[in-house]
Amino acid sequence: MSGTSEGPTPAADLNRAVITHSDLDAPPCAEPLPYRSVFAAAPLAMAVVDPEGLVVSANATFGALLGTPAEKLAGSVAADLMELTSDARSWHSYREVLGGRQARLRCTRRLKHPEGHSVWAQVTVVPLPGEGRGVLLSVSDITTRRELQARLRHLQMHDPVTRLPNRTLFFERLTAALDAESYERGGTGRIGLCYLGLDGFKAVNDTHGHRIGDRLLTAVADRLTRCADEAGYARANTPLVARLGGDEFALLVEHSTGTEQLADLAESVLTALQGPFDLSGRRLSVSASIGVVERHAAGTTPTALMQAADTTLYWAKADGKSRWTLFDPERNAHRITRQALASTLRPAIERDEFTLEYQPLVGMADGTLSGVEALVRWNHPQFGTLTPNRFIGLAEEDGSIVQLGRWVLRTACRQARRWQLDHPDEPPIFVSVNVAVRQVWDSDLVTDVAESLADTGLAPHLLQLELTESAVMGSAGRPLQALQALSDMGVRIAIDDFGTGYSNLAYLSRLPVNVLKLDGSFVRGFQYEERDADRPSPADEVIVEAMIQLAHRLGLTVTAECVETSAQASRLRGIGCDTGQGWLYSRPVPPDRISELLGSPGVRTDVAGTP
Template identity: 50%
Template sequence: PTPRSPAPPRATAPARTHTPADPSAHRAAFDAAPLPMALVDETGTITAANPALHQYLALPAASLAGRPLTHLTALGLAPHTTPGLPEVFSGRRHHLVCTRRITSPRGGDSWAEIRLEHLAPTSGALLTVRDTSLGHELRARLRTAEREDPLTRLASRAHFLDRLADTLEEHGLRGGRGRVGLCVLGLDGFRHVNTAHGHLVGDHLLRAVAARLARLAPLLASAHGEAPVLARLGGDEFALLVREVHEVRGGGEAREGREAREAREVHGVRETHGAHDGREDREATGSGGPGQLAELATTVLRELREPYDIAGRRLSVSASAGVAELRARETSPAELMRAVTTALGWAKAEGGGGWALFDSARSEDGAHRDLLASALRPAVRDGEFELEYQPLVALADGTLHGVEALVRWRHPRFGKLAPNRFIDVAERDGSIVELGRWVLRTACAQARSWQLARPGARPPYVSVNVTVRQLWDSDVVGDVAAVLAETRLPPSLLQLELTESEVVGQTGRPLRALQELSDMGVRIAIDDFGTGYSNLSYLSRLPVSVLKLDGSFVRGFPFTGSAPEADAPAAAPALPASRDRTAATVIAGAPARATTAEGRPADEVIVEALVGLAHRLGLTVTAECVETRSQAERLRAMGCDMGQGYLYSRPVPPERIGVLLETTGRCPGWTTSSS
């Protein structure tokens, strides 16, 4: 084999040579750099400084070389304020960074990040100064935004909560015996202002409200002269924090101990029955009113009602307020805010323009109602409801003509609940439709069984309460027709009751449903008649056959001077109301009707007039809350047709009604005028 010739040698690249950089180039770059810089030797003496540093410090050119770095007071690098400088100069420390506020000789301040970095392998360091004023300003603005509401310049929600937490902590350090008060305001109808006038006008209004509150705050100073802390929580809500609450009553003297606690409890119960607008007792709030927070809320709401001149418009708005006063050691910021927000909701629910004081019992009742709401639908399916029946008695002869069906809830945890505990809840969440169907079916089936048990005798009709929500949300006409067909109950033995407040003003579907039910032969009754509407023209338009007079009229009858036992309530009635309302409940739409020992003679005249009017319209009249024989006899003398109340019977199980029908058919409370 032919031997290989050796490969030619590879060409090698010429070796690179590194020439030292031109020091003059380094110096030119140093001098041209826009970043202020300086070279410092191991002793801390400036050996060179670029023009940018001279310009930044407003010093003559080339005036820094040879000066100790620590003598530049503008940079604030004195040894006692910046330890570690010698270590950086000597190389024992790699670098040092600090932030300083720079005051220029020409005036004005700026912020800078100053950095010293050791220059290895030689001794000395490089100083750089970077202006951070813009970032510092942005951070300052962010901190201000956290503390201050940008629209109104009041404290922000976050800052307010910090102040609240600090207040509670201060009380804790002093033993936590003090009380902290909080008032949250919400403008009524602010959404309408935005809709009608635009958001710009709405913003102007919020600023005007904030300015008015700020002017008012010094006048609301506490006993120690401290004005409440003001804040805008967001939207149209504002807050006032009273860091130290003092109960002041009776000529302005503080009352401590049990007496003050009892006074607070009394006022707490009173105010939470409804929003308080403060108009009736403005003059009394300082000394005899409900205390410091009540006076604050009343004063603020009064001032906020004054008109505002906004962008050429004169606007009037009212506000609602929630007030909470709790012991500092027993609460937290979140709990106090939750309490006052709950109270604000109560005030808004009462129609606005007033304030409500937080009451823990009422709040617990709200939680209780929420619990009931979640259990309502399953309770209908599980058969936890039952019906009791209260007689409807002919005043002429005392015979039982009908009964009203009243629903009860046998709750597995809370026991037997009357309808006032859950009907409102059922209306709100819509379960009233399902519950109403069960009541209708059960009542009609019971009425049919009474009819079959006494062939040939006059059977009692059954009266079932219906809400306007059922007329809107369900096919009530179809439901009634189906139940009547299923139970084979004649339509004439069914009466449906709606309260006057629900039926007045109804048009469209509810009115058509009532007409169809009436055409079917079902009786339509107006319950609680006479509770404040006074417009009787609707009686001619509605298919009504029965008026049930509100019980407050009967309770207003004057007591007779003879036969005291005749005016004594029958069988110690616990609740003188045919629909099991609690004694504390005031009928919607009507003021509370207090009855004196002399009664209200005008009520007797009104009842007589209403009975005559109803009869001329072809309607029968049932009087509710008949409790005494005297009341029954006067109603009979007026021509009233039917009576219902504890004189005759409380609501009872269906078996008791069956026994009554099988015996005399007359209720025990009936008596003739001669007996």
């Protein structure tokens, strides 16, 4: 403990009051003066030290504290008795007080008693009155207080259930391990962490109660400790096992040797937890998911390491639980990008960062352009142009899909009306707009559509709304009422990605649906077999042909998505498919490119797949 310069203590005031220069000069044979009686009988250990740092006299309490008769301490070097040379700062302050240049020194020292035990002492050094008279050294035995403080610290730093180090102590150790002085003194300069969460622990608490849950945590802690001890055998460091709270534990590996060491530790933990736990006659089983992080200590912070570990633990649970997963920077970068997109999605709508591109819907019989599908793009200032698969899921999660969907609907209707006005001699084309389920539930879709049509002047039959099969099938209540109202208005309803959900064609007869859009997986599988290049795969052809025929009997038209080759288009045309959409005809393009196609005899493609 470093020295401090503070005002005099009551003990120093007492000595200033009773000690005079004549007292110090009194011969040994003189009658004891009042201060000598006080000095000798004082319960506080005290010694008078001359300007050279040697003990002039010490009282009996001082001798008892050091385990040496007081009279034998005369002439001893006081700094050595009090271990004042053990750190440079205290040694400097002591010499300043001894020379009269500093008012006081107070520090704490751990002294070795001749009987073998240690004594914690609080040492105070103050100058004696009068120039060059030396100092008074007083010592308080604070061993009991220190032991109490140590016990309290242990309670504060350890989990009461498992007796493991708690979150506070774990972060204290982690912070110390990442300090440059720590890893630069030696070792590998690397650090590793296994962040563990029990799978289904809440169910144990809910079913068996917290008492059994606590016993399970204690039993898990014992197995983790054994794993750490085995991992530390014949190594310089044993991993620190800590309970961070709830059902989460951590194993901290200082000076790790690489990911292989951490992987072995994680594997041993999973193996150790496989066996059932016998708790008060109950046999319980538990598994764990573990996030594993291993990296250079230099440049790493506790916060960054824990964020990586927490993310990796989430991956382990998301990937199926009862496993360990290693931190992947690329996967984490994608997560960070996703978070960044989510946080800027709503403001981006207000800043008009979204645009629409349109992909032609082509009549398969004559190759004419009959409609387009509106596809939204996000012109992100940092990540460039983003397609819907990068942000539509996020918009559905946070509810901004309602605001975004309303903008797409209005913009697409306005554009379709503009094409109609710009090409009055051509048959008008319809525009198809995707609608998320949340738009049906969280907004008044019927009102939004009606207002968009009224504001733009687009006829209802020139608007097609696409909903996924899983959203439409089994619809009841509000969704079904909305679909029926839209159909009564004259708006076309299409089922997108048909064939990936319920595939209940009979149910379609009770829904106000006009169009089926066959999922692209059917069309992509509609290829020629290698063993017979003259005919397509019989299974795919039979399935697609059956769906088309049944749809036609129900009064529905069929659009095939993802048409990429002439062979696919030829076979689809041969079995009666009405409309095609895909790169064979065109990629999604800006509105002016669609204008160029209007009035042309047919949509044709070049080798790049653009019209």
